[in-house]
Every structure is written in C-alpha cells, then in structure tokens.
Amino acid sequence: MKISLLFLFVVAFQLSAVNSSAQDAVIGLKSTNITIGDLIREIEQQTDYLVVYSNREIDTEKEILLKEKTNKVSEYLKEAFANSDIGHDFENNYIVLLKKINRNASAIAEMIQTAQQEGKTVTGTVRDENGEPVIGAAIMLKGTDIGVVSDINGRYTINVPDRDAVMVFSYIGYLTEEIPVGDQREINVTFSEDLIGLEEVVVIGYGSIRTADVTSAVVSVKPESYTQGSVRDLGQLIQGKVAGLIINTTSGNPSGNSSIRLRGNTTLHGTSTNPLILIDGVPGDFNTVSPDDIESIDVLKDGSAAAIYGTRGTNGVIIITTKRANANIRNHVEYSHYIGTQAIRKKTDLLDADDYRRLISEGVIGTSHDYGGNTNWLDEISRTPFIQHHNLTIRGGNQETNYLLSLMYNNSEGIFKKSYRERLSARADVNHSMFDGVVQLNVGILSRNDNSSSFSNNIFRLVNQYHPTIPVKDEDGKWYEAGIFEVENPVSRIMEQDNSASSLFNRINGTITINPMKGLSLRGLMSFSKYHQHGGWYETQNHISTVRDGRKGAASVGATQNVERLINLTAEYKNNINDHNFTLLAGYSYEDYDGRNHSMYNTDFPTDIFGQHNIGLGQAIAKGSTFWDMNSYRGLTNLIGFFGRVNYNYKDRYLFMASLRHEGASQLWGTEDPWGTFPSISVGWRMKEESFLKDVSSINEMKLRAGYGVTGTQPNSSFLGVGTLGYSGAVYTNGEWIQTIVPTRNPNPYLRWEEKKEMNIGLDFAFLRSRLSGSIDYYNRVIDGLLYDYTVPVPPNLVNTTRANVGEMKNSGIEFLLRGVPVKTKDLEWNSDFNFSTNNNKLVTLSSDLYEPQNSYITTGDAQIPIYGPTHRLDIGGKIGNFWGYKVIDIDDEGKWIYEDPETGAPVPYDEFAKVDENKMIIGNGLPKYYLGWNNSIRYKNFDFAVSMRGAFGYDILNFARMYYENTKTHQQYNRLKSAYDPVFGKAVLNNDLDLEYNSYYIEKGDHWKIDNITLGYTFNTDKIKYLNRARIYASTLNTFVITKYKGIDPEVNASGLDPGNDSRDKYPTVRTFTFGINLSF
Template identity: 55%
Template structure:
C-alpha cells in the first residue's frame, strides 16, 4: 500500500500458442468424405469432417501432426507446420474387411463373405480404347476369361466364367446386371462405371435361379456424391490403331519373280502393284468424351452423365458412334425413412454396314487377301477393275464403295426404386424398370456392284427393324439385427420380368435406279415377281421368381449364408415342371479371430469358406413342352397351290431346367497388415439334365426328333489370386497382383434309359466351303473342344501327305481313305491354364500400370493357313508360307484338294503385355475452379508373345467349337491413346 492506495501488480502470463487449422478431406477422385476422424497426434484434440468433407480445429504447436482415419481408407499422418489450410486425399485401404461388396439383391461386408465374389473398382480397370465394359475386367479376375477376338469397333468381348455349362441352352456368358437391372455391357459407358462385382460360385449366383449358371456380373455405375457439393468431372481421350499382325501374302514382286522362275504363267501379271490389305484399311481416329455433374443437398441430390464415343475402325467404312445420357436422382423425406431414386438412361448408336445386316463383311476382307497383287484397282475407263469370269473373285474396294448401309438404334431405360425404413433394421424396397431397345437397319448395292455385274441382280436393297421391351418389378424386404455377438440378416422378395420381342426384315432387287438406295425398297421388280423375301416374328416371355436369403455371424468368427429361389419361365410352358428350386448354402470360419491365433502377428486375417449352390440355364427356344406345327412348301392340288402345314416339334411335358450343382472351397487371407493378401478357390460343377435333340421313331411320334433332359457334364477348376505391395514409401509405391486359374471339363453321358443317343458324340463346328466338314467333336468321357480330323505324320518327296492309319502305322496319300473312321483327336481349343500379372507403380505424381495375361495348353485351328496356303488355285493369292517346305522336306503338292488335318492345328499358348498406362497427376493446382487434373498415355494389346502363326491367338472360346480361327475375321488391332481427367 502506498499513500493509502493499494497497488495491484498484474503478473505476466505466457501467451498460449493457438493455430487454427482447417481443410477438406476427399477420396482419390476428389469427392468429399463426410465423417472422417481428424485428431492431433498425442493429444485428445480432434474433430470430424462435415457433409462437405470440411473440418477445422486448433493446433497447440507448429510441430503437431494430424492423424486422419476413415473406415475402408488408409490412415494418414499430416504435419501442420507451415500451413493452416489442408487438402487431404485418402486412398482406399488394401482389401479392407470393411469394404462393402455388392451381392445379389443387396450388399455385404467383405469380411462376412462366404461365397466366391470378386470386386474390381474403377481405379483398377483396364485403361484405354476398350470395346465395351467387359474389357475393363480383362486379366483382373481369376477364372474369368475376357477376350476380344475381333478389332471391329461394333463388336464386343467374349466372357466365359469357369468353363462351358450347356450343349443347347442359352449362351455361355454370365448374367449382366446394371444397377440391379438385366442389361448388356455394350449399353453402359465404360467411363460411367464405379465398380464391377463378379459372383463366381453357385452359392453366390443361386439367388438368380435359371439365369445364374454362368455366373453374374453386377455393374454399379457412378452415384450421386455423398457430400452434395456441386462438382463437374471430365474425362476424354483421343486414340488411333494399327493392325496388330498383318497377314504375309505374296506381293506383286513375288508374282513377277515366280513368273521369271517359271512357276507361274506370265498371264497372271496384270501390270500393277497393289497392296490390297493397305487399300482397304485406314488410319483411324477415335475420340471419347465423358462429363459427370453432381450436386444437391442432404435431402435431394443428383448425378447427370453425358458420354460420347466416336470409334473408327482400321477397315475403311468401319465405325461406331454412341451418345449416352444418364440422370440419377435421390430424394429422402420423413426423416430419411422414405427414400426415392429415379433413373433415366438414353443411348443412341449408329454405325456403317458393309454387308446385309452386319457392320463388317468378312467376305470383303477375304477378297483383299486372295486378290492378285498385280491387279489394278480401276480399269482404263476409271471403273472398278473386275474379272467376272473367275469364281468368287471380286474387287474388295468395289464391294465397299458400291454398297451403302447404316444401323441405328436407341436404348432407353427408366427405373425407380422406393425404399421405406419403418423401424430400425427393417428395409422395404420396390424396384420398377422399363427398358426399350429399337433398331433400324438398311443396306443396298448399286448396279456397279459385283452382284449386278456378275450375278445380274440389277441393284439390291434390304431393310429391317427390331424392338425389344423389358419390364421388371422386384419387391424385397430385409431385416438386420445385432444381439451381442450375434448378427442376423433376413431378406425375401418377389420378381416379375416380361420381355416382348419383334423383328422384321425385307429384301428386294432388280431396281430401276440406284437413286433411292434402300429408302424405296418396294420399287424393285423382284417383289412384283414374287421373288422378294419378307419376314417378321414376335415373341413374348416372362419370368417369375420368389427368393429369400439369410446371413448369420457369431463373434465375427462363424459365418453362414443360406438362400432359395423358386422360379418359373415361359420357355417351359406346357411342361409338368415349369417351376424350379435353386437352393444355396455357404459357411465361413474366420480362423484368425480365434484365441489360439492371436499370437501370430504377421497373420492379419484368415478365413476358410465352403459353399454349395444350384443354378439353372434358360433355353433359347420357346414352348418347348408342347407340339408345334410349322408352315412349309406349297403343293399343287386340284389346280390350286396350297401351303403345307406339318409338325416341327414333338411335345415333351417332362422337360425341366438344366441344373448346375456347384461346390466351392475357398481361403481368403491377409498378411502383414495388408501388404500381402489374396484368395484360393477350388470348385466342382456338375450339370444335370442337359438339353439335346434325340432321334425318335415317326410314327408313333409326329416328328423325327425330341428334345429331352438327359446329358451330364462336369467342370473342375482351381483359382489363385495374390496381391502384394513389395515397396511402399513416401514417394514410391509398387503394388502387384498375380492370378492363376485352371479349368477342365468332361461330358459324362448323353443317354439314359428312355433316350439313347445314336452315337456317343456330337460333331460341331464347320470349315466352310470348299472343304465342308466339321472341326470339333464332343465325346462322352472327353473334354469339350476337341479337334477331330486327319492326322498327318510326314510328307512325301512329291509333297503329298502321309497319315497315321487306323493301326497307328503311316499311310500314303493314295492309300488313305479319308473316312470318318480315320479321324483322330488333334488337340483341344480350350486353354487349360490362364495367368495374369498386374503391376502399378507410383512415384510422386507419376503412375505407371502394366497389365499382362496369358493362356496355355490349348490348340488353334489356323484357318488362314488352311485356306491361304492353297497352292492349287493360280487365280487366288496366297500366304508366302505356302512355298515353305513342309516338315523341312517338300513344298505342298498342287495336286491335292484343300483339307482339314493336323498340319493346321497349332499350339495357341500366348503371353500378352496387354495394357500399359503412364500418367501424371497435378495434385497441387492453385485454382479456384480446377481441383484435380491428370494426363496419361496408354496402349492396349501392346505385345503378344506366341508361337501361333495366325493373326491373334485370342480366338473364339465359346460354344462347342472353341479354338477355331476365322479366315475372314476383322484383324486384331493395337491401340494408342492420349487422355486427360479434370475435376472441377
């Protein structure tokens, strides 16, 4: 106190360091992530991101580190020093057990799966100029064979899962579901797909009953964003193509050398030098553009996608243009207890046709191959140079440019899903969809086309139309409940699907003018003479199913799934068993969660699986259970022409569904906290009741054959998938995956007590003219895909075949009978083994991905060599290899007709460096509008290592005649693309 006053001295308090930190958390695509945990390492301070991914908190020191974690994503640690505003991108965790996998009529946590299901997300898709969405999976899933045998831009991929399962049933491809609705992989833009899930085994696919035998591929398109911010994403690329492997035909110089050597008559030198393969090909330019708009709020959000694909083919007048628009809208009300989703898709496609009803006329390509290389394109008057006196010999450019055609189609899909959540754990859903496909096609040939100059058609035209309408309604109810360590889920539903199909076609010729092309088809004189062809058809089918599924988990260790589908379809109308039951059950045991495994630190997760399921195959024909009468030829009776009507199918009310019974045993594993993971599956498929046509006496039967369920077939296989991250540092990461699968099949029987096959085999496949014989045989006790023909063991000094006789001894050409009994199994067209190796490298902002795959232990019938090594017909050009010494002894004699024998069955093994993509990510763009950008270059079908001498060892693998190459097929192509991705 001083002078009666108190003196108060304020004590100095050290300033507390407070640094505000804010930012946004997004996924790898730049989409905001709500609910992300952000904490300060070593303290209790923390927060979570809001619905827009935005967060803010205070840091107590400039040396603090933030820990960012989110279920299903890799945890990151980010230092705050030197910054107060952060943009954090989280990457998906490797094989996270929390990831959600789409299964039939719902989804399931990956850790709870008891079936064989493979998921491929968009970041792992094959990049570049793919033919359709199926090619995105090429080399990505063990047991799934995806091939693109043709370079035609209108063609699609061939997909085969775990081998062939039918003789006369529907196609061998898996069921395709696009956002839960049956569809086609060519109707969805590859750039608009978020993920694809493959249901491989019977226990997973049985919920789809008669459609599930060949497996199921569930396509999930991109959905409205979770943070509801307005975003725009653009992706696009420009590309070109080259022929992967050109056929090595004789050139004009070769012709003239042969004339000089006296092995070819000089009359075959027509004075020009024409590379006919070059003449009908072009340097194509392809460009693809994709725009995605997202926006909305917590109640209503939307996604709008626009995709344009302009594909040019390597062949002239070969193209494919598609414009697709899609809108998806979500709305919730009543405190999020009622959710409504509405979707609309419209796709318009147009391509040029160079044949009647087909985009690419392989016969034109054949003419380019066999055309005399000294022949000119035009004659002295400027018209097409033709030699009409030579059999099946035409100017390929005349065929292209004296014809015109176009195919246009529109695919429209409207769908809506209403979901009600009345109480906790209960979800009621109703899905409705309407899909309409319309196609119009037209084709014409002018009076300068070879069909007029040689065949006297005097102009030709055809038109056609097709319509397919599908209506689908699915009602489901699902209840989930957790009680302590017990987790239950029960689902039941009803499905009704109906399809209306219409097709019409007309052709006419002998036109007064070329002016109208195919647009005034009725003026052709052939119609007036009663010679024109007119055709139309209509069919209706429906499918009705009741289904249910239950899953159970105890203590995250013991897992169970059981399902049943009860289904009928109109294909079995008139039978006693139109309904089929398709049950499934699978079990899982997470061994790693047992107490006795806790001490094994390197074992992150280990799960054993076992499953069994029954699925069916839908026949392609209708009304199989009833007798059918068909109209036939006209007969003249009492001065009047009367059209006949007679039986074309016997009734058989005992027909039922083909059934596949499949057992699957699997192991899922994760080691070293995700650095190594993968799975192993072994399966056994037994297909009972295979449909086949059996000869029956007539009378008492009305028709000479009856279709019946008799045959049995078996498939076995092993699938192995290994994912490894060998290197992972701050700036560099290398992840690799190895895939291996094997499949064997066998036809067990074709006969039973009631129906006896006349022989124990089926001959199938065709060599075409002029050889005209079958190529493959399916015999009881052997694999599907066997080649069956004459086996050559040597060649004589005068260039004639020496064969293996029936007693195993050599037989010369003159003594050989060339009978069916002389034929032998020459190989098999289905690969026994498949392999794949995918690698991804990331260095700072650069990324490099390399996809490799191969197929082994199979053979191919080389049609090109079988026909184009023909030395007997001087007017046709041929392969240079036609003059090689066969077996190093002699050139093939000109005195033998063409034939199918073992000389043309080659080893088809190959290894492809398929897809290489090099990209650069601009991660630190200082822009108000652009949040991310990436540029890349990519190649597809980059390099093929093979001993096969044909164009490409990837040939047809579907049906009963796999491995048969095509002499006229569209050449395989190698593609090069440059692309960019932008996020706004």
C-alpha cells in the same frame, strides 16, 4: 442487500472482462480471401470460444476479403458481416451471430442454451495417406446415431455432447480410426489404407455385405484396376483382372463385342454362356452404360453366390454399380477426354505382285495370271482411323435432394474404310430423402443412341484371296473384276455397298426404400427398358453381285424392338444381439420380355439414289423375280421368382449364408412343372479371430470358405413343352396356291431346367500388414439334365428330333489370386496382382432310359467351303474342344502327306490312306488349360504407370489361313501365303495335285502372353488453382504386344461354344490402339 449488489457487480465485471478478452483475442489467417465458414473454424481452433449461429441465417460458403492476415476477432467479425443484417455478441465462452433485428438478451440466451445442450463443436479434416482430402468419410460418435460426413475438402463439423465421447472415422478402403474427444476441438485424421478391404462393401444378390463376411467366391474390381484408354465395352475394363473370368477380344471391329465365359462351358444347346450382367440391379450387357459411369464391378463366381438368381445364374453373375448421386459430393464436375488411333497388330504375310512375277518367271505359275497391276488389297481397304471420346459428369444438390448427370460421346472409326461406331449416351441419377431418411427415392434415366457401319467379315477373306497383280480399276475407271470364282474386288465390295445401322436404347428405373423401424428396410425397384434398332444394306447397280445376277441393285432392311419390364420387391431386416449378427431377406421378382422384328429384301431398283431407304421401289415382286423376301417375328417370355436369404455372423468369426429361389418361366410352359427350386448354402470360418491367431501380427486375415449352390439354365425358346406347327411352302390345288402347315417340334411334357450343382472351397489370406493378400478356390460343377436334340422315329413322333434333358457334364478347376504391395512410401508405391485359373471339362453321358443317341459323340465346327466337314468331336467321356481329323506325321519326296494310322500308329502313305471317319483321331484341343493375368500399377510422386498382362496356355488353334492359303492347288487366280512355297517339314513343297485338306499340319500351339495395356500418366498439382481439384494427362496403348509362336495374326481366338480354337478366315483383324487423354475434376 449490499452483499448481493456487490456480488452482482463482481459477476458483471468478470463477464465484461471475459467478453473484452474474447474481443481482444488475436488470430492469424493463411489467406485473407476465405469463406465465412473458414473464419469461424479459425476462431474456434485458435481461441477457447465457440461460435453459435443458425444455418438458415449464415451462409458459411460466402466468400469474404479481409484486410489483414492477423487481427482481433472482433475486427474480423465486423469486416465479415459489414453491409449485412448480421450482428455479433460475446457472451461467456460463446460468440453469437444473429440477425440484428432479433438481437436481444432472450434470443442470445436461448441460442447459448441450445449450444450447451448440444455440447461442443469439433471440427477437422480427413485425409488419405497422400494428404488428399477424403470425400464422404463417415464420422460417428461411438454407441450413438450421431454422425456426419466429410465434405468435398475433407472437412467436417460435429456437435459432441460429452467430453468422454469417442469419435469413429471410417471410409471404404481404409482402416477405421477411433479417437477419444476429451478437450479437443479440432481432430484431424489421416487414414491408413485397408489393403484387403475387410470393411469394404461387396454387392451380392439383392443387397450388399462386408468383405469380411463373404462366404462365397466373390471378387470385386475397383476403378483403379480398370484397363485404361480406349476400351470398346465394359468387358475390356476387367479383362485379365478376375481369375476364371475369360474375356476375349477376337475382333478389331468398332461395333464388335467381347466374348465372356466364367468357369468353362455349361451347355450343349447353343444357349448363351455369358454371365448374367446386372447394372444397378437391372439386367443389361457390357454396352448398356459408358465405361466412364462405372463405380465398381462385382463378380459372383460360384453357385452359392449366384443361386439367388435361379435360372439366370448358371454362368455366374456380374454386378455393375454405376456412379450415383451422393449427398456428400456437391457441385462437382468431372470431364474426361481422349483421342486415339489404331493399327493392325499383325498382317497376313501374302504374296505381293513382285513375288507372283518371280514365280511366273520360274515357271511355277502360268503367265496368264499376271493382270498387270501392283495392288496391296489390305492397304486399299484400310486407313488410319481417328477415335475421339468425351465424358462430362456433374454432381450437385443438398443433403435431401442430390443428382448426377452424365453425358458421353464417342466416335470410333474402324481400320476398314466406311466402318465406324458413333455413340451418344446420357444418364441421370436423382436421390431424394424424406422424413429424416425414413423414405428414400431414387430415379435413374439412361438413353443411348448408336450409329454404326461395318461389313460382313468375309471382306478380309476377299483381301487375302484377291490377286495382287489385279488393278483396282480398269482403264475406263470401272472396278476391275477378274471373274474369279466366288471372289470379287474388295474395294468395289466396300465402296458399292452401304451397310449401316442405328439404334436407340432408353431405360428408366425407380427405387423406393422405406425404413419404418431400426434394422428394417423395404425396397421396391421398377424398371422399363426399350431397345429399337433399324439397319440394312444396299448394293448398287455397279456392285458385282447385282451385275452378275442381273438384279439392278439389292436392298435389305430390318428392324428390331425389345421391351423389358422388371419389378423387384424386397424386405430386409438386420439386427445384432450381443455377439450374434444376422440379416434376413425376402423378395419377389417379375420380368417380362416382348421382342419383335421384321425384315425385307428387294431387288431390281430403277435408281441408286435412295439406297436402302425406299425398299418398296424395287421391282422384284412385280416382275415375278425370286430375289425378294419378307419376314416378321414376335416372342414373349415371362419370369417370376420368389426368393429369400439369411446371413449370420457370430463374433465376426463364424459365418453362415443360405438362400432359396423358387422360379417359373414361360420357356417351360406346357411341361409338367415349369417351376424350379434353387437352394444354396455357404459357411466361413475367420481363423484370424481365434485365440491361436488373433495375436499373430504377421497374419492379418485367414478365412476358410465352403459353399454349395444349385442354379438353372433358361432354354433359348418359349413354350418348349408343347408341339408346334409352322408354314412350309405352298401347294397348287383347284386352281389356287394353298399355304401348307406342318409340325416343327415334338411335345415333351417332361422337359425341365438344366441344373448346375456347384461346390466351392476357398481360402482368403493376408500377411505382413496386408501387404500380401489373396485367395485360392477349388470348384466342382455338375451340369445335370443337359438339353439335347435326339433322333426319334416318325411315326409315332411328328418330327425326327425331340429335345430332352438327359446329359451330364462336369467342370472343375482351381483359381488363385495374389495381391501385393512391394513398395509403399510417400513418393513411391507399387501395387501388383497376379491371377491364375484352370478348367477341366468332361461330358459324362448323353443317354437315359428314354433316349439313346445314335452315336457316342457329337461333331461340331465347320471347315468351310470347299473342304466342308466338322472340325471338332465331343465324345462321351471326353471334353469340349477336341479337334478331330487326320493326323499328318511327315511328307514324302513328292510332296504328299504321310498319315498316322489311328489304330496301329504306323505311317500310311497318301495314296494308301482312306479318307473316312474311321481314320480320324483327336489331333489337339482348342480350350486353354491355364489362364494367367498380371497387373501392375506404380506411382512415383505425380507420375503413374500401369501395365496389364495376360496369357493362355495349353491349347491348340486350327489356322484356317494356312489351311487355305498354303495349298498351291488353290485356284491359280487366288492369292496365297508366302509360306505356301516353303518346304513342309523342311523336306518338300506341298504337291500341286493335293486337294485342300483339314489335317493336323494346320493345328498350331496357341500359347501366348500379351502385354495388353500400358499407361503412363501425370497428375498436376492444383492447390493454387481455384476450382480445379484434379488434372491428369496420360498416354495409353491397348493390345500392345504378343509373345507367341502362333503363325496367325492373333492367338486370341474363339474359346466359347463347342468348337473353340477355330481361327476363321472370315474375321475383322485385331488392332493395336494408341490414345492420349486428360481427366479434369472441378
């Protein structure tokens, strides 16, 4: 008994000594203004004791103000919890924080026991190579499901049950780190950048996959590579960034859109060549969301990647992922703002009033063509526009429920007066997790309102044609109209016409994900979108058109409403058995579209007060005028698809993917089989994982890919398999007018999808610690069953054309991407990427056993009034884009053309040359053979500099401006280019007696290199500014400079459709944009 008492006394004394030692422990703090969580971390890091508490009782984010930077632990705890109901107890190696009302030996022992079962607590901070905290880094205990993520300051806390545990730190874009815990209680990690992103996740059809496992031609573009400054739509964000993805900006109109083409043209029948664009899994376009909301853009380029989208995947797929709510980013605010202006990049070099008067004095032009004025018409309709942009993003919530709210306002004035686009958009994204993550809900809401005003592109034609000696107004203050044929005062055209439109787009989508067991994920996505646009124009009673036609004002209004619904249901199962990793996906998709529009046109208004907003006030119908019209339309389409995919990976070395989609659509309703089946298969071999390369340190990745896939093209009309009837005028019989109905389309039950069969072979590589990486791809596309309208006899047919699948076209090319990091130090970093692509096109056939075209070619394009006629010809066996016309090789002393005979090559004088189709020949091609892009970003300390460049080579342009405004026979009251009086071929001025003509003299080389986007920024140090995480200012230019020999205003012209290379007179000139902006993060 005495021994027992003695033993208890010794133990109690030991415990007392330990507790006294803990209370007497002294720690030092960097600041006295910290949070309770900071204090707990410092105690655990500077002593051998763990702090035990309940999150429900202790607010670790509460800020406290301590008296001293160095003090005893016990004194700090007294200060921290003064005036609160929290007490503290020192027991063994633990400090227990507990409400005073609950403090008893049993409660303290229970908390210590729980802590012991959970193991020790390890804390730390995760940073990148620049010392910046990494938000949302994953910290896992290897071989377990135990894990946490780093907070907004890069900090983490994790309970480790075993000293032998290994902690795994990972984050997208960085190399994974593994660190044994041992006796460490603080583990800080600095990530190294994963320059080739093998562990990054790439979004593919209905899912995602590691970059290392990709077996198709898939390219991901991250925010750091986006074009900066004032971009009009999402297309400009990635312009010149993806090999084979051609995005052209051919207009400076603030309401205009970028044109998109991936790996060449794929159809003859006017259906869209734009890739399928998905925003968070829902079809959209480049204007659906604000550029500020984009997290990443993934481009599925080949058939094996796009086949799972069936008939919508022929032109490739662009998957846009927006910034989403995130449990790891809480109470975070971002604000971005820029202002800017624009200038016309290059102006047409026209004669001015002084030039005209000089020509009159020289007797070149008659004296009757001097109207006494001195007007620069382009200056009269132009202005220095103002652009402003604001975007606010707020994130918040907790681990279970979190949200993102985004608000954007943009107001962009155009170069032309009264042209503008004002946009206001709002977006909300909310996540909710239940039952420990078994059920996850997401709701996204998007609303966008646009208001815009612009004019038909022929306003630029009027500016170029109208005489510079004509004054804007006459002596009475009225618009001066010279009575020139088909040309009117451009200023009057703008000021006496109101042309405006407004639209509202709303979309709501919801996703539910259920994870009933390990590896199995069930997902349902539903989306509802509604787009409504109302627009119109009004010409006042003073407008020259209404004055000339005696209409007393004219108005047109129209409205469009589109409703789209989408349902996607998928089941995905992932598992790994030893070295075998596989993913199985099965799904169902349903889409329907309901489009409606109506338009009205009326004239003869008693007043201009109401403009287009009281169209019924016009008296055209009542007075029996023909200047009125009414139309309406409704179109319905449905699309149903069943799909599946399997991904397999053996030892991270041998990769396999296959998919299948079975799809039916209403466009082919009435045919024998409105369904199509679209398979794909692709394989990959990561040679780097083989023994002969695994230990080669200079090679970081070497992967060979090969794939084959089939996709389809949706026709642009519904119910194509059946014949249709339509209204066609009226006949007068028995004293009344009877509406007539006539056939408008022949039935064709054998109609089917256009099918694209594509093979792709690629190689991914990385060398020198991934400082040099890239890929090279070769593709070969065969488009089978091209739709074409064939001439057929009537009877037995109802109309003289029938649409059928008989054509075949081929596209092939090479794409090359090279990324490099030439310099990477603490203060200086230079990233550079270069891409190159080619495309070769060939029309193989246009005939079958049932259908034979009348000609072995197709003529397309329009030389416009008064020349008329086609500009291009597509021959069987030839390629898209061939200019077809008369070839001029010289000019004689009288200023007349000398042509080349297409058969003999001999020169033929103008007066002996027959202007017939047989004498036309191929005189150029409007499709570039090569596209290049070179993008660079440089960081020096707090400064950042980026420059994006791109170019197109090996193509020709038909310069419409020269073709019309260099001809001196043009109506003498029209203006013309100064070059109209320059000697042709250095010999003689073009003869005044020659008619306007489309020939090879106006075909020019379009090769060009654009310094597209230049940005200089500076990021401020914000360490000492509370609540401010980041502050950056920048200045940027867009469409900065062009190196070219092309004489037109911009060599970046239309490259889509069957008439690429036509640089029309009717255009909104391209502009150079200057912006200054700021980015703030709180």
